[in-house]
Amino acid sequence: MPKELQSPMDSANPAQDVQGIWGMTIDQDLCTGCQACVAACSMENNVPFVGEVDAGYGRSMQWIRIERFWQGSYPNIKATPYQPVMCQNCHNAPCEPVCPVFASVHSASEDLNLQVYNRCVGTRYCANNCPYQARVFNWRDYMDPRQRPELVTLSNHWNPDVTVRRRGIMEKCTFCIQRIRHAEDTAASENRDIRDGEVVPACAQACPASAITFGRINDPATKVSQAADTSRGSHLLEELGTIPHVTYLAGGA
Amino acid sequence: MDKKISRRDFLKVAGVGAATTAVLTGCGPASRLVTREPYTKMPEYTYNGLSTYYATTCRECSAGCGLIVRTMQGRALKTEGNQNNPVNLGKTCARGQTTLEGLYNPDRVTDPIRRDSRGSTIVKKMDWDSAIQVVADALSKNRPDEIAFLMGLAPDHLFDLVTDLTKAAGAAAPVRFGALGMFEARATLVQAANDMFGQAGLPFFDIGNADLVFSFGANFLETWLSPVAQTREYSQLRRSNPNRRGYFVQFESRMSQTGAKADEWIPAKPGSEALVVLAIGRLVAEANNITLPTAFSNADVNAAAAAADVSVDTLKHLASLFASAGHPLAIPGGAALGGSNGLQVADAVLALNALVGNVGKAGGVFLSPVAPLTDAYHRPANLKEMSDFVDLLKSGKIKVLFVHGVNPVFELPKSLGLEDAMSKVLQIISFSSFPDETALQSDYVFPDHHGLESWGYQKVATGSSSSVLSGAQPVIVPFFNTKATADVLLAAVQKAGGALASALKFKDELEYIQSKLSSLISEPDGFFSAPEINTFTAFFQQYGGWWKTTDNRVALSGSDALNKTFNASAAQFNGDGDFFLLPFVAPVIAEAGANKPHLQETADPTTTVMWNTWVEINPDTARQLGVQNDDVVSITSSAGTVEASVYLYPAIRPDTIAMPFGQGHTAYGQFAQGRGANPADLLSNSTNEAGDLAFASMKVSVKKIGKKRQLSRLEGVLGIYGKFGQQ
Numbered sequence: 020m021p022k023e024l025q026s027p028m029d030s031a032n033p034a035q036d037v038q039g040i041w042g043m044t045i046d047q048d049l050c051t052g053c054q055a056c057v058a059a060c061s062m063e064n065n066v067p068f069v070g071e072v073d074a075g076y077g078r079s080m081q082w083i084r085i086e087r088f089w090q091g092s093y094p095n096i097k098a099t100p101y102q103p104v105m106c107q108n109c110h111n112a113p114c115e116p117v118c119p120v121f122a123s124v125h126s127a128s129e130d131l132n133l134q135v136y137n138r139c140v141g142t143r144y145c146a147n148n149c150p151y152q153a154r155v156f157n158w159r160d161y162m163d164p165r166q167r168p169e170l171v172t173l174s175n176h177w178n179p180d181v182t183v184r185r186r187g188i189m190e191k192c193t194f195c196i197q198r199i200r201h202a203e204d205t206a207a208s209e210n211r212d213i214r215d216g217e218v219v220p221a222c223a224q225a226c227p228a229s230a231i232t233f234g235r236i237n238d239p240a241t242k243v244s245q246a247a248d249t250s251r252g253s254h255l256l257e258e259l260g261t262i263p264h265v266t267y268l269a270g271g272a
Numbered sequence: 273m274d275k276k277i278s279r280r281d282f283l284k285v286a287g288v289g290a291a292t293t294a295v296l297t298g299c300g301p302a303s304r305l306v307t308r309e310p311y312t313k314m315p316e317y318t319y320n321g322l323s324t325y326y327a328t329t330c331r332e333c334s335a336g337c338g339l340i341v342r343t344m345q346g347r348a349l350k351t352e353g354n355q356n357n358p359v360n361l362g363k364t365c366a367r368g369q370t371t372l373e374g375l376y377n378p379d380r381v382t383d384p385i386r387r388d389s390r391g392s393t394i395v396k397k398m399d400w401d402s403a404i405q406v407v408a409d410a411l412s413k414n415r416p417d418e419i420a421f422l423m424g425l426a427p428d429h430l431f432d433l434v435t436d437l438t439k440a441a442g443a444a445a446p447v448r449f450g451a452l453g454m455f456e457a458r459a460t461l462v463q464a465a466n467d468m469f470g471q472a473g474l475p476f477f478d479i480g481n482a483d484l485v486f487s488f489g490a491n492f493l494e495t496w497l498s499p500v501a502q503t504r505e506y507s508q509l510r511r512s513n514p515n516r517r518g519y520f521v522q523f524e525s526r527m528s529q530t531g532a533k534a535d536e537w538i539p540a541k542p543g544s545e546a547l548v549v550l551a552i553g554r555l556v557a558e559a560n561n562i563t564l565p566t567a568f569s570n571a572d573v574n575a576a577a578a579a580a581d582v583s584v585d586t587l588k589h590l591a592s593l594f595a596s597a598g599h600p601l602a603i604p605g606g607a608a609l610g611g612s613n614g615l616q617v618a619d620a621v622l623a624l625n626a627l628v629g630n631v632g633k634a635g636g637v638f639l640s641p642v643a644p645l646t647d648a649y650h651r652p653a654n655l656k657e658m659s660d661f662v663d664l665l666k667s668g669k670i671k672v673l674f675v676h677g678v679n680p681v682f683e684l685p686k687s688l689g690l691e692d693a694m695s696k697v698l699q700i701i702s703f704s705s706f707p708d709e710t711a712l713q714s715d716y717v718f719p720d721h722h723g724l725e726s727w728g729y730q731k732v733a734t735g736s737s738s739s740v741l742s743g744a745q746p747v748i749v750p751f752f753n754t755k756a757t758a759d760v761l762l763a764a765v766q767k768a769g770g771a772l773a774s775a776l777k778f779k780d781e782l783e784y785i786q787s788k789l790s791s792l793i794s795e796p797d798g799f800f801s802a803p804e805i806n807t808f809t810a811f812f813q814q815y816g817g818w819w820k821t822t823d824n825r826v827a828l829s830g831s832d833a834l835n836k837t838f839n840a841s842a843a844q845f846n847g848d849g850d851f852f853l854l855p856f857v858a859p860v861i862a863e864a865g866a867n868k869p870h871l872q873e874t875a876d877p878t879t880t881v882m883w884n885t886w887v888e889i890n891p892d893t894a895r896q897l898g899v900q901n902d903d904v905v906s907i908t909s910s911a912g913t914v915e916a917s918v919y920l921y922p923a924i925r926p927d928t929i930a931m932p933f934g935q936g937h938t939a940y941g942q943f944a945q946g947r948g949a950n951p952a953d954l955l956s957n958s959t960n961e962a963g964d965l966a967f968a969s970m971k972v973s974v975k976k977i978g979k980k981r982q983l984s985r986l987e988g989v990l991g992i993y994g995k996f997g998q999q
Contacts, residue, residue, distance in 0.1 A: 046511070048510050048511065048517070049506075049507045049510060049511060051493040051503055051506065051529065051530070051533055052529055052532065052533075052877035052878075053365060053366060053493065053494070053499070053503065053529070053859070053860075053877065054366045054859075054860050054874045054875070054877060055363075055364060055365050055366045055368075055369060057366065057874050057875075058366035058367075058369035058370050058870055058871070058874055059364070059366075059369045061369075061870050062350055062351075062369050062370065062372065062870070063350060068869040068870050068872070068873040069873065070869075070873075070883075071872075071882065071883035071884065071947075071984050072984070074873055074882045074883060074984040074986075075882075075982060075983070075984030075985070077988075079873055079882065079986065081873075081874070084875070084986055085875070085877065087532065087877070087878065087880075089922050089923065092922060093539075093890060093891075093892070093922055093923065093924070093925075093926070094539055096527070096537075096922050096923045097537070098527065098532035098878065098923065100533075101532070101533075101877070168378070169378045169869075169942065169943075171378065172376045172377065172378045172380075172751075173373060173376050173377070173378060173869075174376075175347050175348075175376045175751070176347065176348060176349055176350070176372040176373070176375070176376055177349075178349055178350065179344060179349070221350075224352055224353075224362070225352070225353070225363060225364050225365075225368075225369055226363065227360070227363040227364070227365060227499070227500045227503035227504060227507075228503050228504065228506065228507040229363070229504070229507055230507070271535075
């Protein structure tokens, strides 16, 4: 198997191959559903808006959605704790084996799911196979100022660190890989390891309730490992065996 | 080959043309301090490919959260919270994140313009010199009592400048208004503090240190007062102590985004809040074996339970929770203050806090710190005062009206008749950055810079335990041909001449701000100090403001509150419709976010609706009315009629319908205009006892009109294909 398709957990010598596995915890007891993470993610990652009609057809492109469900009926009704869902960066990711062009690949060194935009040919098999519905597809050229004149001025705030995707490309949460790479480069140039808390994805940085924690989950000393290691932690659709890297901390009493 | 432009040369040219790095206002204020430099002469701290970060203040609402804006090659790329600023400690809300879509909004007013006739979109561009002349003439050719200023809740430095200007001119002080202040009922909160604690001010609710919170309608996790700070406090309430998780009960007739986080949601009938609070107070006193204080002696538990449509057992259970908690806290807000007896509710809630002895204690009620540069909290105008202001305009005594930072034509209830009154004013000059409804009704629009292009400061009203002045500075060169309103006014004053000119002798906005800041140099307890004003200003820019390191909340005594007499009754309602109307500020887009496409496309937290207005109806009620999801209904009150698509909302009382405020613009750019409906059109101008708008006092009728308009929503909907875009 080519090395980029291997998982560090399959490695014969994991200590050598694994640089560190990135993961996240989301405390549903704290999440207030305020959508700051959704907006922050969109602004950081050049996520387009699609307009009312396409949004109605389920083509909105945000990389995070905040789910809420109703339990019971009036007057004994409860909203389930808000649940932000993004790409779970699974260890056994169902999106990867189905990609015919290796656009959806696995990082062996960091156990991340990568999406290679310039390989993607838009078969959408990966989105079909993702149990978390975490992938979004560019149904149109949403980011093309020639087709959308309103973007001529709006495009000034686009993040130069993040590729602008065009029609026919699948995309998803990357754990703000541009921020991870930046921190890794900085650490390497200073000849040290990445410090805990040095990489903060846009969602975690904005979250007013500090519900999101990010870091290396293979290091038991990090905040994220400690937060995940409580009786409140669980994974979405655990029974599928995808081994997601996002741990949800139960909300409610 | 020599003729070819190399890549390097191309980049150089592009760099000069498109944007210059890092540096601030070009021809605007303080150009003596900062100059526009070519790409080839960058400041030494700027490297190609590396970002420059500026500390400033968010102006999406008036809370005054600090921002750190990432810029690169003269463009603002991303806003993050300023970790130093005590209000938000590095966090932002969704509106703060999308403030860049305001900055680079395609619909901004790009130049000073003159309108041929009000309401017309045909405009003529002007140059700034003639614009300043127009303002100078308006100030010098009218008598002082013929001049009026209407200002928004932010920014404070401009409000101070206009206050000084009107004082020097002998004109009436500027009137200050904002829709968020209206829906927060700030006058009611201030009045209640005065009634109960003997000192006016904005109450501070120490949610973080409480262990039980009863919120009577307060949407404190959404838009209320200082949502980012309050969300942090909420976090503390839940998880700061590993041994106990703070408990939270919300009383409201429609489950809000805040209510969805509550452990218990009590759908008390609208208008019954005062009775419920007093009944709980009586039960708490009984449970704690305290002699029944005067305040609660008239409370009737059975009558309250009946009026609220809540069982006596539930009230007893809630009272026992409150009585046994270590740090119980009660918060009044939202629709509970927007009833005809809103002040009574606020008073009763503060008395309930006094009953459990938490006034002035950790986890209890304080008065918010008084911000630097001011003697007390000065609240914005309540609806009563706005109504007087509209009457003044109507009388024709005002010849020129200046409007900045507020969009009253959209925000005020139509029944107030503002548009009609504005037609009696000879000249209206708007300083709006956006083509909003009020700017459309103006003769001139002299666009101010966007908040991220501006100097300024904001006096933080609440949200931090210390006294905070958030500082703003430009993070990019102004993107369009706009000019700081402060500079326009200062220049106009000099042109007008006379006593006014000598009273306001400032070179520009920054010099004015420095004149205010200089009083802080000698102020104790600041987190930085500086020997003189230029160093002070440099630190002020670097850190994004100035604040104290001490706890400046005012601890009061609650003992008098218990001796007040309450003769509470249920609130009065206007109209004879079948349903209570509950307008609420849309949590994500709020009052002015509708022109930002990413906010429009962000799902509402509880309904997941995007890009439009919905009306929430209980599914049982909808069945009786014969309406389904997405059916358009007409909603009629004594003040007006609006149409909106139905959203079957399971967490609302069957006798109540709810509508978000924030859409229904008739102007305000391509993303906002012609989208949804404005519930303010349904409101009468009736007020509560403190003069705040009784926005939750309308009864409305709902009628199916046989149309369907599909709402775009994030949650799954079956069978949507082919339905969008059709009526």
